[in-house]
Amino acid sequence: MLRSLEIRDMLIIDHLALEFRAGLNVLTGETGAGKSILLDSLGFVLGWRGRAELVRAGADQGEVVASFDLPADHPGHAVLAEHQIPDNDGELLMRRVNRRDGRKTAWVNGTRVTGEVLRALSDKLLELHGQHDDRGLLDVRGHRALLDDFAGADLGPVRTAWADVARCRKALSAARAVAETARAEEDFLRHAVAEFDRLRPEPGEEAHLDQRRRLMQAAARIRDDVEKSLHAIGPQGAEGLMVDSVRWLEGAADHAGEALSEALDALNRAMVELGEAQAGVESCLDMLTFDARDLEDTEERLFAIRAMARKHGVLADDLAAFAEDLRGRLDLLDASEGGLADLQADLTAAEAEFAQAAGLLTALRSAAAGKLDAAMARELAPLKMDRATFTTRVTPGTPGPEGQDEVAFEVATNPGAPAGPLGKIASGGELSRFLLALKVCLTGGDRSLTLIFDEIDRGVGGATADAVGRRLKALADGGQVLVVTHSPQVAALGSHHWRVAKRVEGDMTLSTVTPVAEDERLDEIARMLAGDTITDAARGAAQALLDAAV
Incomplete structure:
Protein backbone atom coordinates (compact mmCIF):
# COMPACT_ATOMS: atom_id res chain seq x y z
CA MET A 1 0.00 0.00 0.00
CA HIS A 132 -5.14 5.24 -22.72
CA ASP A 133 -3.82 2.23 -20.83
CA ASP A 134 -1.38 0.55 -23.23
CA ARG A 135 0.98 -0.97 -20.63
CA GLY A 136 -1.25 -3.89 -19.72
CA LEU A 137 -4.94 -4.49 -20.41
CA LEU A 138 -5.00 -2.97 -23.91
CA ASP A 139 -1.74 -4.57 -25.00
CA VAL A 140 -2.75 -7.81 -26.73
CA ARG A 141 0.80 -9.11 -26.25
CA GLY A 142 0.11 -9.31 -22.53
CA HIS A 143 -3.33 -10.93 -22.68
CA ARG A 144 -1.96 -14.47 -22.50
CA ALA A 145 -0.07 -13.71 -19.29
CA LEU A 146 -3.17 -12.05 -17.80
CA LEU A 147 -5.29 -15.12 -18.60
CA ASP A 148 -2.61 -17.40 -17.14
CA ASP A 149 -2.63 -15.39 -13.91
CA PHE A 150 -6.43 -15.60 -13.79
CA ALA A 151 -6.25 -19.38 -14.37
CA GLY A 152 -3.43 -19.90 -11.87
CA ALA A 153 -1.51 -21.68 -14.62
CA ASP A 154 1.85 -23.28 -13.84
CA LEU A 155 4.03 -22.75 -16.91
CA GLY A 156 6.91 -24.75 -15.46
CA PRO A 157 6.16 -28.08 -17.22
CA VAL A 158 5.66 -26.38 -20.60
CA ARG A 159 8.85 -24.33 -20.25
CA THR A 160 10.83 -27.43 -19.24
CA ALA A 161 9.41 -29.41 -22.16
CA TRP A 162 10.16 -26.59 -24.59
CA ALA A 163 13.72 -26.34 -23.27
CA ASP A 164 14.13 -30.08 -23.96
CA VAL A 165 12.80 -29.58 -27.49
CA ALA A 166 15.21 -26.70 -28.08
CA ARG A 167 18.12 -28.76 -26.70
CA CYS A 168 17.29 -31.76 -28.92
CA ARG A 169 16.89 -29.55 -31.98
CA LYS A 170 20.24 -27.95 -31.33
CA ALA A 171 21.96 -31.32 -30.88
CA LEU A 172 20.38 -32.71 -34.05
CA SER A 173 21.28 -29.61 -36.03
CA ALA A 174 24.89 -29.75 -34.85
CA ALA A 175 25.14 -33.47 -35.68
CA ARG A 176 23.69 -32.87 -39.12
CA ALA A 177 26.18 -30.09 -39.75
CA VAL A 178 29.05 -32.40 -38.76
CA ALA A 179 27.67 -35.18 -40.94
CA GLU A 180 27.25 -32.83 -43.90
CA THR A 181 30.82 -31.64 -43.52
CA ALA A 182 32.01 -35.23 -43.31
CA ARG A 183 30.01 -36.22 -46.37
CA ALA A 184 31.52 -33.36 -48.34
CA GLU A 185 34.98 -34.90 -47.79
CA GLU A 186 33.91 -38.55 -47.82
CA ASP A 187 35.76 -39.40 -51.06
CA PHE A 188 38.92 -37.77 -49.75
CA LEU A 189 38.68 -39.59 -46.42
CA ARG A 190 38.14 -43.02 -47.94
CA HIS A 191 40.99 -42.56 -50.45
CA ALA A 192 43.38 -41.16 -47.83
CA VAL A 193 42.61 -43.87 -45.26
CA ALA A 194 43.12 -46.54 -47.92
CA GLU A 195 46.53 -45.03 -48.77
CA PHE A 196 47.55 -44.99 -45.12
CA ASP A 197 46.35 -48.56 -44.66
CA ARG A 198 48.64 -49.64 -47.49
CA LEU A 199 51.63 -47.60 -46.33
CA ARG A 200 51.21 -47.94 -42.53
CA PRO A 201 53.97 -45.44 -41.58
CA GLU A 202 55.40 -45.59 -38.06
CA PRO A 203 56.98 -42.86 -35.90
CA GLY A 204 60.79 -42.74 -36.41
CA GLU A 205 60.65 -44.88 -39.53
CA GLU A 206 61.82 -42.12 -41.88
CA ALA A 207 65.06 -41.56 -39.94
CA HIS A 208 65.72 -45.31 -39.82
CA LEU A 209 65.17 -45.71 -43.56
CA ASP A 210 67.35 -42.73 -44.37
CA GLN A 211 70.21 -44.11 -42.30
CA ARG A 212 69.89 -47.56 -43.90
CA ARG A 213 69.81 -46.03 -47.38
CA ARG A 214 72.94 -44.00 -46.71
CA LEU A 215 74.70 -47.08 -45.42
CA MET A 216 73.80 -49.17 -48.44
CA GLN A 217 74.85 -46.39 -50.80
CA ALA A 218 78.27 -46.26 -49.10
CA ALA A 219 78.74 -50.06 -48.92
CA ALA A 220 80.65 -50.39 -52.18
CA ARG A 221 83.26 -47.88 -51.07
CA ILE A 222 83.87 -49.10 -47.53
CA ARG A 223 83.40 -52.89 -47.76
CA ASP A 224 87.03 -53.63 -48.80
CA ASP A 225 88.45 -51.57 -45.95
CA VAL A 226 86.10 -53.22 -43.43
CA GLU A 227 87.12 -56.71 -44.70
CA LYS A 228 90.81 -55.79 -44.43
CA SER A 229 90.20 -54.59 -40.89
CA LEU A 230 88.47 -57.85 -39.99
CA HIS A 231 91.39 -59.85 -41.47
CA ALA A 232 93.89 -57.70 -39.56
CA ILE A 233 92.30 -58.40 -36.20
CA GLY A 234 91.30 -61.99 -36.93
CA PRO A 235 93.13 -65.31 -36.41
CA GLN A 236 95.57 -64.55 -39.21
CA GLY A 237 96.33 -61.15 -37.75
CA ALA A 238 96.23 -59.55 -34.32
CA GLU A 239 94.21 -62.32 -32.74
CA GLY A 240 96.66 -65.03 -33.79
CA LEU A 241 99.68 -63.02 -32.65
CA MET A 242 98.10 -62.29 -29.29
CA VAL A 243 97.23 -66.00 -28.81
CA ASP A 244 100.88 -66.91 -29.52
CA SER A 245 102.08 -64.21 -27.16
CA VAL A 246 99.90 -65.49 -24.33
CA ARG A 247 101.09 -69.09 -24.92
CA TRP A 248 104.73 -68.05 -24.87
CA LEU A 249 104.37 -65.91 -21.74
CA GLU A 250 102.46 -68.61 -19.88
CA GLY A 251 105.30 -71.02 -20.61
CA ALA A 252 107.84 -68.51 -19.34
CA ALA A 253 105.73 -67.63 -16.27
CA ASP A 254 106.61 -70.97 -14.64
CA HIS A 255 110.16 -69.72 -14.28
CA ALA A 256 109.52 -65.92 -14.00
CA GLY A 257 107.07 -66.16 -11.09
CA GLU A 258 104.91 -63.06 -10.55
CA ALA A 259 106.88 -60.87 -12.92
CA LEU A 260 104.65 -61.74 -15.90
CA SER A 261 101.25 -61.89 -14.15
CA GLU A 262 100.29 -58.28 -14.88
CA ALA A 263 101.30 -58.62 -18.53
CA LEU A 264 99.22 -61.78 -18.88
CA ASP A 265 96.20 -60.08 -17.29
CA ALA A 266 96.50 -57.15 -19.69
CA LEU A 267 96.74 -59.49 -22.68
CA ASN A 268 93.65 -61.37 -21.54
CA ARG A 269 91.72 -58.12 -21.28
CA ALA A 270 92.95 -57.09 -24.69
CA MET A 271 91.79 -60.40 -26.08
CA VAL A 272 88.27 -59.68 -24.76
CA GLU A 273 88.23 -56.18 -26.26
CA LEU A 274 89.60 -57.52 -29.51
CA GLY A 275 86.81 -60.09 -29.61
CA GLU A 276 84.17 -57.34 -29.20
CA ALA A 277 85.79 -55.29 -31.94
CA GLN A 278 85.81 -58.33 -34.20
CA ALA A 279 82.08 -58.92 -33.54
CA GLY A 280 81.28 -55.30 -34.39
CA VAL A 281 83.18 -55.37 -37.63
CA GLU A 282 81.49 -58.67 -38.59
CA SER A 283 78.07 -57.11 -37.87
CA CYS A 284 78.92 -54.16 -40.10
CA LEU A 285 79.96 -56.55 -42.85
CA ASP A 286 76.61 -58.31 -42.53
CA MET A 287 74.86 -54.95 -42.99
CA LEU A 288 76.99 -54.16 -45.98
CA THR A 289 76.01 -57.45 -47.52
CA PHE A 290 72.68 -56.87 -49.32
CA ASP A 291 70.93 -57.44 -52.56
CA ALA A 292 70.58 -54.47 -54.93
CA ARG A 293 66.81 -54.91 -54.58
CA ASP A 294 67.08 -54.04 -50.85
CA LEU A 295 68.39 -50.55 -51.67
CA GLU A 296 65.62 -50.06 -54.19
CA ASP A 297 62.93 -51.16 -51.72
CA THR A 298 64.36 -48.95 -48.96
CA GLU A 299 64.47 -45.90 -51.21
CA GLU A 300 60.97 -46.57 -52.52
CA ARG A 301 59.44 -46.69 -49.00
CA LEU A 302 61.47 -43.69 -47.82
CA PHE A 303 60.29 -41.62 -50.77
CA ALA A 304 56.69 -42.81 -50.31
CA ILE A 305 56.68 -41.69 -46.65
CA ARG A 306 58.17 -38.31 -47.52
CA ALA A 307 55.70 -37.83 -50.38
CA MET A 308 52.78 -38.65 -48.05
CA ALA A 309 54.06 -36.13 -45.48
CA ARG A 310 54.29 -33.40 -48.13
CA LYS A 311 50.84 -34.26 -49.48
CA HIS A 312 49.14 -33.80 -46.14
CA GLY A 313 51.38 -31.04 -44.82
CA VAL A 314 52.56 -32.89 -41.73
CA LEU A 315 55.89 -34.17 -40.43
CA ALA A 316 56.80 -37.72 -41.39
CA ASP A 317 56.81 -38.77 -37.72
CA ASP A 318 53.23 -37.42 -37.39
CA LEU A 319 51.79 -39.45 -40.27
CA ALA A 320 50.59 -42.29 -38.04
CA ALA A 321 48.66 -39.93 -35.74
CA PHE A 322 47.26 -38.05 -38.74
CA ALA A 323 46.07 -41.35 -40.23
CA GLU A 324 44.25 -42.19 -36.98
CA ASP A 325 42.50 -38.80 -37.09
CA LEU A 326 41.33 -39.42 -40.65
CA ARG A 327 40.16 -42.89 -39.70
CA GLY A 328 38.21 -41.45 -36.75
CA ARG A 329 36.47 -38.93 -39.03
CA LEU A 330 35.57 -41.68 -41.43
CA ASP A 331 34.22 -43.81 -38.57
CA LEU A 332 32.11 -40.83 -37.45
CA LEU A 333 30.70 -40.53 -40.94
CA ASP A 334 29.88 -44.22 -41.06
CA ALA A 335 28.25 -44.02 -37.63
CA SER A 336 26.47 -40.71 -38.28
CA GLU A 337 23.36 -42.27 -39.77
CA GLY A 338 22.71 -44.24 -36.61
CA GLY A 339 23.54 -41.27 -34.43
CA LEU A 340 21.24 -38.98 -36.39
CA ALA A 341 18.45 -41.51 -36.06
CA ASP A 342 18.92 -41.59 -32.27
CA LEU A 343 18.92 -37.79 -32.07
CA GLN A 344 15.80 -37.61 -34.24
CA ALA A 345 14.11 -40.08 -31.93
CA ASP A 346 15.05 -37.94 -28.93
CA LEU A 347 13.59 -34.88 -30.64
CA THR A 348 10.38 -36.70 -31.52
CA ALA A 349 9.99 -37.78 -27.90
CA ALA A 350 10.68 -34.25 -26.62
CA GLU A 351 8.15 -32.78 -29.05
CA ALA A 352 5.58 -35.29 -27.88
CA GLU A 353 6.22 -34.30 -24.25
CA PHE A 354 5.86 -30.63 -25.18
CA ALA A 355 2.66 -31.29 -27.15
CA GLN A 356 1.16 -33.06 -24.13
CA ALA A 357 2.15 -30.30 -21.67
CA ALA A 358 1.06 -27.56 -24.09
CA GLY A 359 -2.23 -29.37 -24.72
CA LEU A 360 -2.99 -29.45 -21.00
CA LEU A 361 -2.18 -25.75 -20.81
CA THR A 362 -4.46 -25.04 -23.79
CA ALA A 363 -7.29 -26.89 -22.05
CA LEU A 364 -6.68 -24.92 -18.86
CA ARG A 365 -6.63 -21.64 -20.77
CA SER A 366 -9.81 -22.50 -22.66
CA ALA A 367 -11.61 -23.34 -19.43
CA ALA A 368 -10.31 -20.17 -17.77
CA ALA A 369 -11.38 -18.12 -20.80
CA GLY A 370 -14.96 -19.30 -20.32
CA LYS A 371 -14.85 -18.45 -16.63
CA LEU A 372 -13.38 -15.01 -17.36
CA ASP A 373 -16.06 -14.30 -19.96
CA ALA A 374 -18.78 -15.27 -17.46
CA ALA A 375 -17.19 -13.13 -14.74
CA MET A 376 -17.00 -10.19 -17.15
CA ALA A 377 -20.70 -10.59 -18.00
CA ARG A 378 -21.52 -10.34 -14.30
CA GLU A 379 -19.30 -7.25 -13.91
CA LEU A 380 -20.57 -5.42 -16.98
CA ALA A 381 -24.22 -5.58 -15.96
CA PRO A 382 -23.89 -3.24 -12.93
CA LEU A 383 -21.84 -0.90 -15.11
CA LYS A 384 -24.84 -0.42 -17.44
CA MET A 385 -23.28 -2.58 -20.18
CA ASP A 386 -25.47 -5.66 -19.87
CA ARG A 387 -25.94 -5.77 -23.66
CA ALA A 388 -22.19 -5.77 -24.36
CA THR A 389 -20.20 -8.99 -24.71
CA PHE A 390 -16.62 -9.82 -23.77
CA THR A 391 -14.88 -12.80 -25.32
CA THR A 392 -11.46 -14.30 -24.57
CA ARG A 393 -10.13 -15.82 -27.78
CA VAL A 394 -7.70 -18.73 -27.38
CA THR A 395 -6.33 -19.64 -30.82
CA PRO A 396 -3.41 -21.74 -32.08
CA GLY A 397 -0.15 -19.84 -32.14
CA THR A 398 3.54 -20.40 -32.66
CA PRO A 399 4.82 -23.00 -30.18
CA GLY A 400 7.27 -21.67 -27.62
CA PRO A 401 8.13 -21.65 -23.91
CA GLU A 402 4.69 -20.21 -23.08
CA GLY A 403 2.82 -22.95 -24.92
CA GLN A 404 1.14 -23.02 -28.31
CA ASP A 405 -1.70 -20.50 -27.91
CA GLU A 406 -2.45 -16.90 -28.76
CA VAL A 407 -4.83 -15.07 -26.44
CA ALA A 408 -6.77 -11.90 -27.22
CA PHE A 409 -9.57 -10.04 -25.45
CA GLU A 410 -12.37 -9.00 -27.85
CA VAL A 411 -15.57 -7.07 -27.21
CA ALA A 412 -18.83 -6.24 -28.92
CA THR A 413 -20.72 -3.26 -27.53
CA ASN A 414 -24.11 -4.00 -29.09
CA PRO A 415 -26.01 -7.20 -29.92
CA GLY A 416 -25.26 -8.37 -33.43
CA ALA A 417 -22.26 -6.07 -33.79
CA PRO A 418 -18.99 -7.73 -34.81
CA ALA A 419 -16.49 -8.36 -32.04
CA GLY A 420 -13.06 -6.82 -32.23
CA PRO A 421 -10.00 -5.78 -30.20
CA LEU A 422 -10.80 -4.16 -26.88
CA GLY A 423 -8.98 -0.90 -27.67
CA LYS A 424 -10.56 -0.44 -31.12
CA ILE A 425 -14.21 -1.33 -30.66
CA ALA A 426 -15.17 0.41 -27.43
CA SER A 427 -15.76 4.16 -27.17
CA GLY A 428 -14.09 6.21 -24.46
CA GLY A 429 -16.77 5.67 -21.83
CA GLU A 430 -17.30 2.04 -22.78
CA LEU A 431 -13.57 1.38 -22.76
CA SER A 432 -13.29 2.76 -19.24
CA ARG A 433 -15.95 0.41 -17.99
CA PHE A 434 -14.52 -2.60 -19.86
CA LEU A 435 -11.12 -1.90 -18.30
CA LEU A 436 -12.60 -1.50 -14.84
CA ALA A 437 -14.60 -4.74 -15.11
CA LEU A 438 -11.60 -6.59 -16.53
CA LYS A 439 -9.36 -5.35 -13.76
CA VAL A 440 -11.90 -6.44 -11.14
CA CYS A 441 -12.07 -9.95 -12.64
CA LEU A 442 -8.32 -10.32 -13.06
CA ALA A 517 -11.95 17.42 5.20
CA GLU A 518 -15.28 15.70 5.69
CA ASP A 519 -17.09 19.01 6.25
CA GLU A 520 -15.51 20.44 3.07
CA ARG A 521 -16.49 17.60 0.76
CA LEU A 522 -20.00 18.99 0.20
CA ASP A 523 -18.67 22.19 -1.40
CA GLU A 524 -16.01 20.34 -3.44
CA ILE A 525 -18.55 17.94 -4.94
CA ALA A 526 -20.97 20.86 -5.49
CA ARG A 527 -18.17 22.67 -7.36
CA MET A 528 -17.70 19.59 -9.53
CA LEU A 529 -21.44 19.72 -10.32
CA ALA A 530 -21.89 23.48 -10.85
CA GLY A 531 -18.47 24.97 -11.56
CA ASP A 532 -16.95 28.00 -9.82
CA THR A 533 -20.33 29.37 -8.71
CA ILE A 534 -21.78 26.96 -6.20
CA THR A 535 -25.56 27.18 -5.98
CA ASP A 536 -27.91 25.83 -3.36
CA ALA A 537 -29.20 23.38 -5.93
CA ALA A 538 -25.66 22.14 -6.48
CA ARG A 539 -25.19 21.74 -2.74
CA GLY A 540 -28.44 19.84 -2.55
CA ALA A 541 -27.37 17.50 -5.35
CA ALA A 542 -23.97 17.05 -3.75
CA GLN A 543 -25.58 16.18 -0.42
CA ALA A 544 -27.75 13.62 -2.15
CA LEU A 545 -24.69 11.98 -3.66
CA LEU A 546 -22.93 11.89 -0.29
CA ASP A 547 -26.01 10.46 1.43
CA ALA A 548 -26.36 7.79 -1.24
CA ALA A 549 -22.68 6.87 -0.83
CA VAL A 550 -23.09 5.86 2.80
Missing part, protein backbone atom coordinates in the same frame (compact mmCIF):
# COMPACT_ATOMS: atom_id res chain seq x y z
CA LEU A 2 1.21 3.51 -0.85
CA ARG A 3 1.64 5.22 2.50
CA SER A 4 3.08 8.61 1.58
CA LEU A 5 4.33 10.63 -1.36
CA GLU A 6 6.62 13.66 -1.09
CA ILE A 7 7.46 15.77 -4.14
CA ARG A 8 9.95 18.63 -4.40
CA ASP A 9 10.58 20.87 -7.40
CA MET A 10 8.93 18.73 -10.07
CA LEU A 11 7.32 20.67 -12.97
CA ILE A 12 4.87 23.09 -11.27
CA ILE A 13 5.05 21.43 -7.86
CA ASP A 14 7.41 23.12 -5.39
CA HIS A 15 6.66 20.91 -2.40
CA LEU A 16 3.92 18.43 -1.62
CA ALA A 17 3.67 15.90 1.18
CA LEU A 18 0.72 13.53 0.93
CA GLU A 19 -0.38 10.78 3.30
CA PHE A 20 -2.54 8.09 1.67
CA ARG A 21 -4.64 5.44 3.35
CA ALA A 22 -6.34 2.17 2.56
CA GLY A 23 -9.63 2.18 0.67
CA LEU A 24 -10.78 4.43 -2.16
CA ASN A 25 -8.70 7.62 -2.43
CA VAL A 26 -10.09 10.20 -4.86
CA LEU A 27 -8.23 13.17 -6.36
CA THR A 28 -10.31 15.92 -7.92
CA GLY A 29 -9.58 19.30 -9.46
CA GLU A 30 -9.92 21.40 -12.58
CA THR A 31 -8.35 20.28 -15.83
CA GLY A 32 -4.71 21.40 -15.90
CA ALA A 33 -4.49 21.75 -12.13
CA GLY A 34 -1.67 19.21 -11.93
CA LYS A 35 -3.29 15.82 -11.42
CA SER A 36 -1.29 14.28 -14.28
CA ILE A 37 1.88 15.86 -12.88
CA LEU A 38 1.20 14.09 -9.61
CA LEU A 39 1.02 10.77 -11.45
CA ASP A 40 4.12 11.65 -13.51
CA SER A 41 6.02 12.25 -10.29
CA LEU A 42 4.85 8.97 -8.81
CA GLY A 43 5.84 7.20 -12.02
CA PHE A 44 9.26 8.88 -11.84
CA VAL A 45 10.10 7.45 -8.42
CA LEU A 46 8.86 4.04 -9.57
CA GLY A 47 11.23 4.08 -12.55
CA TRP A 48 8.58 4.45 -15.25
CA ARG A 49 9.65 6.08 -18.47
CA GLY A 50 7.86 9.37 -18.97
CA ARG A 51 8.60 13.02 -19.55
CA ALA A 52 12.23 13.93 -20.11
CA GLU A 53 12.10 17.34 -18.41
CA LEU A 54 10.65 17.13 -14.91
CA VAL A 55 12.72 19.59 -12.86
CA ARG A 56 10.79 22.74 -11.90
CA ALA A 57 11.98 25.92 -13.57
CA GLY A 58 14.60 27.66 -11.43
CA ALA A 59 15.45 24.57 -9.36
CA ASP A 60 18.70 22.61 -9.57
CA GLN A 61 17.04 19.27 -9.05
CA GLY A 62 13.70 17.59 -8.44
CA GLU A 63 13.08 14.85 -5.92
CA VAL A 64 10.32 12.35 -5.18
CA VAL A 65 10.09 10.08 -2.13
CA ALA A 66 7.46 7.34 -1.85
CA SER A 67 6.81 5.13 1.15
CA PHE A 68 5.00 1.78 0.91
CA ASP A 69 3.81 -0.70 3.51
CA LEU A 70 4.78 -4.30 2.67
CA PRO A 71 2.87 -7.07 4.46
CA ALA A 72 4.91 -10.14 5.41
CA ASP A 73 3.70 -12.11 2.37
CA HIS A 74 4.10 -9.28 -0.15
CA PRO A 75 6.07 -10.27 -3.32
CA GLY A 76 8.14 -7.09 -3.02
CA HIS A 77 10.24 -8.79 -0.32
CA ALA A 78 11.58 -11.24 -2.92
CA VAL A 79 12.74 -8.34 -5.13
CA LEU A 80 14.55 -6.75 -2.19
CA ALA A 81 16.27 -10.04 -1.38
CA GLU A 82 17.25 -10.65 -5.02
CA HIS A 83 19.03 -7.29 -5.21
CA GLN A 84 20.44 -7.45 -1.67
CA ILE A 85 18.49 -4.42 -0.44
CA PRO A 86 17.81 -4.15 3.32
CA ASP A 87 14.27 -5.14 4.29
CA ASN A 88 13.08 -2.63 6.88
CA ASP A 89 10.41 -4.66 8.68
CA GLY A 90 7.64 -4.04 6.19
CA GLU A 91 8.49 -0.45 5.23
CA LEU A 92 9.73 0.34 1.75
CA LEU A 93 11.22 3.77 1.10
CA MET A 94 11.93 4.76 -2.50
CA ARG A 95 13.74 8.00 -3.36
CA ARG A 96 14.77 9.34 -6.74
CA VAL A 97 16.47 12.60 -7.74
CA ASN A 98 16.42 14.21 -11.18
CA ARG A 99 19.14 16.83 -11.73
CA ARG A 100 18.91 19.72 -14.12
CA ASP A 101 21.48 18.14 -16.46
CA GLY A 102 19.25 15.04 -16.80
CA ARG A 103 21.16 12.72 -14.46
CA LYS A 104 18.95 10.54 -12.29
CA THR A 105 19.87 8.79 -9.03
CA ALA A 106 17.68 6.43 -7.02
CA TRP A 107 17.75 4.71 -3.62
CA VAL A 108 15.62 1.99 -2.04
CA ASN A 109 15.82 1.70 1.74
CA GLY A 110 19.03 3.74 1.59
CA THR A 111 20.69 1.51 -1.03
CA ARG A 112 21.51 3.04 -4.39
CA VAL A 113 19.74 1.19 -7.22
CA THR A 114 19.17 1.33 -10.95
CA GLY A 115 15.98 2.19 -12.80
CA GLU A 116 15.63 -1.50 -13.60
CA VAL A 117 15.37 -2.33 -9.88
CA LEU A 118 12.78 0.43 -9.43
CA ARG A 119 10.67 -1.03 -12.22
CA ALA A 120 11.00 -4.55 -10.80
CA LEU A 121 9.61 -3.27 -7.50
CA SER A 122 6.99 -1.18 -9.29
CA ASP A 123 5.53 -4.29 -10.92
CA LYS A 124 4.88 -5.70 -7.43
CA LEU A 125 3.60 -2.46 -5.88
CA LEU A 126 1.33 -0.54 -8.19
CA GLU A 127 -0.69 -0.61 -11.40
CA LEU A 128 -1.90 2.39 -13.38
CA HIS A 129 -5.00 2.12 -15.57
CA GLY A 130 -6.80 4.67 -17.66
CA GLN A 131 -8.51 5.37 -20.96
CA THR A 443 -7.49 -8.98 -9.62
CA GLY A 444 -9.84 -11.34 -7.81
CA GLY A 445 -8.88 -11.46 -4.16
CA ASP A 446 -5.37 -10.08 -4.69
CA ARG A 447 -5.00 -6.87 -2.71
CA SER A 448 -1.19 -6.64 -2.79
CA LEU A 449 -1.18 -4.01 -5.54
CA THR A 450 -2.14 -0.37 -5.20
CA LEU A 451 -4.40 0.37 -8.18
CA ILE A 452 -4.48 3.82 -9.77
CA PHE A 453 -7.23 4.73 -12.22
CA ASP A 454 -6.56 7.90 -14.19
CA GLU A 455 -9.91 9.36 -15.29
CA ILE A 456 -11.25 5.90 -16.04
CA ASP A 457 -14.73 7.38 -15.63
CA ARG A 458 -14.21 9.78 -18.55
CA GLY A 459 -17.14 9.82 -20.93
CA VAL A 460 -19.72 8.50 -18.46
CA GLY A 461 -22.13 10.27 -16.15
CA GLY A 462 -25.31 9.91 -14.14
CA ALA A 463 -26.21 6.38 -13.09
CA THR A 464 -23.33 4.91 -15.09
CA ALA A 465 -20.80 7.09 -13.26
CA ASP A 466 -22.37 6.04 -9.98
CA ALA A 467 -22.03 2.37 -11.01
CA VAL A 468 -18.38 2.93 -11.89
CA GLY A 469 -17.75 4.60 -8.54
CA ARG A 470 -19.42 1.81 -6.60
CA ARG A 471 -17.33 -0.81 -8.42
CA LEU A 472 -14.18 1.15 -7.63
CA LYS A 473 -15.22 1.34 -4.00
CA ALA A 474 -15.83 -2.41 -3.88
CA LEU A 475 -12.45 -3.00 -5.55
CA ALA A 476 -10.81 -0.88 -2.84
CA ASP A 477 -12.27 -2.91 0.02
CA GLY A 478 -9.36 -4.59 1.79
CA GLY A 479 -6.85 -2.83 -0.47
CA GLN A 480 -5.99 0.58 -1.86
CA VAL A 481 -7.29 2.35 -4.95
CA LEU A 482 -6.38 5.88 -6.12
CA VAL A 483 -8.73 7.50 -8.62
CA VAL A 484 -8.17 10.73 -10.53
CA THR A 485 -11.71 11.78 -11.44
CA HIS A 486 -13.90 14.57 -12.76
CA SER A 487 -17.05 12.71 -11.80
CA PRO A 488 -18.92 13.94 -8.69
CA GLN A 489 -20.64 10.55 -8.44
CA VAL A 490 -17.25 8.81 -8.13
CA ALA A 491 -15.82 11.47 -5.81
CA ALA A 492 -18.76 11.13 -3.43
CA LEU A 493 -17.94 7.43 -2.96
CA GLY A 494 -14.35 8.04 -1.92
CA SER A 495 -13.16 7.12 1.56
CA HIS A 496 -10.45 9.79 1.37
CA HIS A 497 -10.50 12.92 -0.77
CA TRP A 498 -7.79 15.28 -2.09
CA ARG A 499 -8.18 18.37 -4.20
CA VAL A 500 -5.57 19.40 -6.78
CA ALA A 501 -5.46 23.12 -7.55
CA LYS A 502 -3.15 25.74 -9.09
CA ARG A 503 -2.03 28.96 -7.51
CA VAL A 504 0.07 31.83 -8.83
CA GLU A 505 2.84 33.37 -6.75
CA GLY A 506 4.42 36.30 -8.53
CA ASP A 507 5.08 35.04 -12.04
CA MET A 508 5.26 31.40 -10.94
CA THR A 509 2.39 28.93 -11.33
CA LEU A 510 2.39 26.19 -8.71
CA SER A 511 0.24 23.14 -8.07
CA THR A 512 -0.98 22.14 -4.63
CA VAL A 513 -2.76 19.06 -3.32
CA THR A 514 -4.74 19.41 -0.12
CA PRO A 515 -6.83 16.88 1.78
CA VAL A 516 -10.54 17.65 1.71
